[in-house]
Amino acid sequence: MQTFSGCVCIAQARIIAGFKRDSHICTIAFQPSQSRFLRLCVPYVQGRSPIIKRWSVFDFDGTKETLPSIDTRDESWDALDIRRRSVDLTINEKARLHKSILSNYKYEAEVNSAKKSIGILIPEPKSLRFQTIPLSPHEPKDQKKLERIAHMNEQGLWFPSFDVKVEGKYRQDGRSKRFAKKLLAWDVYEALRKQLDPFQQIYKFRNPYMITGNTSQTRNGFMVIGVLSAPDRMIETCAINQQLSLV
Numbered sequence: 501m502q503t504f505s506g507c508v509c510i511a512q513a514r515i516i517a518g519f520k521r522d523s524h525i526c527t528i529a530f531q532p533s534q535s536r537f538l539r540l541c542v543p544y545v546q547g548r549s550p551i552i553k554r555w556s557v558f559d560f561d562g563t564k565e566t567l568p569s570i571d572t573r574d575e576s577w578d579a580l581d582i583r584r585r586s587v588d589l590t591i592n593e594k595a596r597l598h599k600s601i602l603s604n605y606k607y608e609a610e611v612n613s614a615k616k617s618i619g620i621l622i623p624e625p626k627s628l629r630f631q632t633i634p635l636s637p638h639e640p641k642d643q644k645k646l647e648r649i650a651h652m653n654e655q656g657l658w659f660p661s662f663d664v665k666v667e668g669k670y671r672q673d674g675r676s677k678r679f680a681k682k683l684l685a686w687d688v689y690e691a692l693r694k695q696l697d698p699f700q701q702i703y704k705f706r707n708p709y710m711i712t713g714n715t716s717q718t719r720n721g722f723m724v725i726g727v728l729s730a731p732d733r734m735i736e737t738c739a740i741n742q743q744l745s746l747v
Contacts, residue, residue, distance in 0.1 A: 501563045501580065507531045507538060508589070508597060509556045511711040511726025513684040515544050516659070517652050525550055525686060528618060528711050528725050529558075532600050537618040538562075539713065540579040546656050554687070554726070555594070557587040571716035573617040598730045598738075602709065605739035607672055612720050619722060621710040622735055624676065627668040628708065630683065630699045632692075634662045658693050666710075666724055671740075681712070682723045705729040709739075 507529040517523035524541040531538060540562065542550050552558050562577030589597070604620065611619040635642040635649075652659040664683040669676050691698035702708065707730040712722040 501561050502577075503559065503561050504529075504531060504538060504577075505559045506533055507558055507560065509552045509554050509558070510597075510601065510728065512542070512550075512554065512686040513713075513725050514659075514686050514689040515657060516648075517655060517657060518648070519651060523652070523655065523657055526684075526713075526725070527552065528713060530597065530601055532597060535600055535604065537575050537604070537616075538577060539573065539575045539618065540577050540582075542579070542582065551582050552584055555589050557585040557589065559583045559585070568716065573714075573716060573719075575616070575618050576716070595731050595734070598728070598734055601728075602730060602734060602738040608712075608722060611722075615719070617714050617719065619712045620739070621670060621679065621681075621712050621722075621724065622739060623668040623670050623679075623708060623710070625706070625708075627670075628702065629667045630702070631665050631667075632660075632662045633665055660689060660692065664688060664692075666727075683727075684723050685726045687726075702727050707732060707735050709735060 509527055510530050511528040513526040515523055515525055523544045523546070525544050527540055527542045529538045529540065540560065542552055544550055560579045560582045562579055564577060566578045567576055602620065605622065606619065608619060608621070635645055637643065637646060646661070649659045649661055665680060666683045667678070667680045669678055671677070688698045705727070709728055709730055710724045711726045711728065713725050714720070714722050
């Protein structure tokens with residue numbers, strides 16, 4: 501067992517429940533003292549707020565012994581005890597956190613090469629586009645998802661009958677490239693569940709960047725777990741310029 505102190509929740513995936521695992525929220529945390537990303541599953545109980553949400557500061561005891569055998573990702577931990585701190589981050593503290601997070605920026609190919617499972621994607625301003633894609637009972641690839649929907653509905657949990665995709669452009673080595681990824685951000689799905697439009701708010705972000713993660717089964721394919729907005733000029737100074745200095 502290992503104790504992790506002063507962690508900050510920076511992104512959370514939609515609520516999910518499997519046939520062998522209770523409902524939970526896959527959570528990405530950042531530990532500023534070690535400048536590292538961590539992944540843990542936060543239990544979710546119907547009708548209650550999760551133990552932690554974005555920007556929550558918390559400590560936890562983690563182990564790898566009870567992780568599924570397939571999950572050998574360095575950043576993954578099974579949280580035995582999560583202890584939320586009674587702390588509200590100030591604007592300056594959040595700015596310092598953004599700076600520390602962005603200093604870990606690498607191109608996705610570099611993240612794959614280093615066998616990391618959490619990364620950062622920086623889209624070009626105004627290039628983001630979102631769309632919902634309905635699941636089809638006639639598509640074999642959607643059938644397992646539809647079975648999961650039925651299973652979660654039986655538990656009173658909302659799980660959408662559609663996927664959300666985000667598309668856009670990013671720059672690498674001076675060139676503009678396109679990307680298309682599945683979006684799993686919990687806050688987006690919560691807004692959709694409440695029949696609100698979460699995308700218009702993201703479109704207003706002046707400096708968006710994305711926290712990405714892969715799965716234990718597919719290590720070289722990343723999905724977007726959360727969309728953050730950095731203070732002005734921070735992406736250029738803490739991520740882009742650093743990346744250029746590495747080339």
